[in-house]
Amino acid sequence: MKKIYIVFLLFLFFFVLSSCKKDDVFIPEEIAAEHQFYDENFYNYIRYINFPYFDKTKTTFKQSLTTYMGIKTGTNRSIDYYQFDYSHSYKETYFNVEPTVLDGGIVRRFSHEFLPESIIKSKINSIYGKIVYSHTIDLITETKTYLFKESFFTTELINSSFSNSNQNVAVLFSFLNNSIKTEPFYRFKINAIVPKNSTPYHLDFQTYIKTTSNDIYPFMGIYNYNLINEDYISISDLKVDKQIDIEEILIYAEYNNGKDIEVIKQIIPDVLD
Numbered sequence: 001m002k003k004i005y006i007v008f009l010l011f012l013f014f015f016v017l018s019s020c021k022k023d024d025v026f027i028p029e030e031i032a033a034e035h036q037f038y039d040e041n042f043y044n045y046i047r048y049i050n051f052p053y054f055d056k057t058k059t060t061f062k063q064s065l066t067t068y069m070g071i072k073t074g075t076n077r078s079i080d081y082y083q084f085d086y087s088h089s090y091k092e093t094y095f096n097v098e099p100t101v102l103d104g105g106i107v108r109r110f111s112h113e114f115l116p117e118s119i120i121k122s123k124i125n126s127i128y129g130k131i132v133y134s135h136t137i138d139l140i141t142e143t144k145t146y147l148f149k150e151s152f153f154t155t156e157l158i159n160s161s162f163s164n165s166n167q168n169v170a171v172l173f174s175f176l177n178n179s180i181k182t183e184p185f186y187r188f189k190i191n192a193i194v195p196k197n198s199t200p201y202h203l204d205f206q207t208y209i210k211t212t213s214n215d216i217y218p219f220m221g222i223y224n225y226n227l228i229n230e231d232y233i234s235i236s237d238l239k240v241d242k243q244i245d246i247e248e249i250l251i252y253a254e255y256n257n258g259k260d261i262e263v264i265k266q267i268i269p270d271v272l273d
Helices: 002-023
Strands: 042-055 058-069 075-087 091-096 111-120 124-135 140-151 174-175 185-193 202-211 218-225 232-241 247-256 261-269
Touching: 042 124, 042 140, 042 232, 058 075, 075 111, 091 111, 140 174, 140 218, 174 247, 174 261, 185 202, 185 247, 218 232
Parallel strands: none
Antiparallel strands: 042 058, 042 218, 058 111, 075 091, 075 124, 124 140, 174 185, 185 232, 202 218, 202 247, 247 261
């Protein structure tokens, strides 16, 4: 009888424990956000890459998403939670509830590739972000939430008004081919120079690959960039299968200074030379 009683207590204990675990399961809520211009305390920008490669008889794509995050002010900085909802043929959610403590008194960049190179049947077209962070200012610790939404640029923006010269605009782009002959893929590097100033701004840009057969593929894009204390964006080692017949790279950008949006359309010709 005593053994049966002990077994019953153990069964009850594990049942209660499993019930508690089920209650503790975190289910993220859908993010409700709008396009964010600038935040004086926090920055977060998204790098989107659409890697084209030749698969037997057709061109296939692997897409990836990376976030860069940083708290601009205060001490005892920490990112306590972040979530991203991104949409293509359906919506997917990535979240991380493990806090990431940043160096007290030092602003350092935190990056995370939350979607590694993945084959997705349709192109990612938008992303919603939610980041909960903490920092201490004047001995007072505050917890804040940063929300943003970005709609990725599409190929519908590509037309004949592109220029192959560096325009006298707010952002200057350059493109380097660092390919190695013995490798089966090209290696590209894309730079963007934003003149330093103390005025808030917002930059979104998307690069496209145009082939010799006039196919246009989204390539690498940066969205929600608004770091006023930095003037240089550099993305290296962007790989493209050498079986893709590249003719030129197109760059579409929108630079928002808080009053006006400047549209930049630039062609990078002879990318394989």
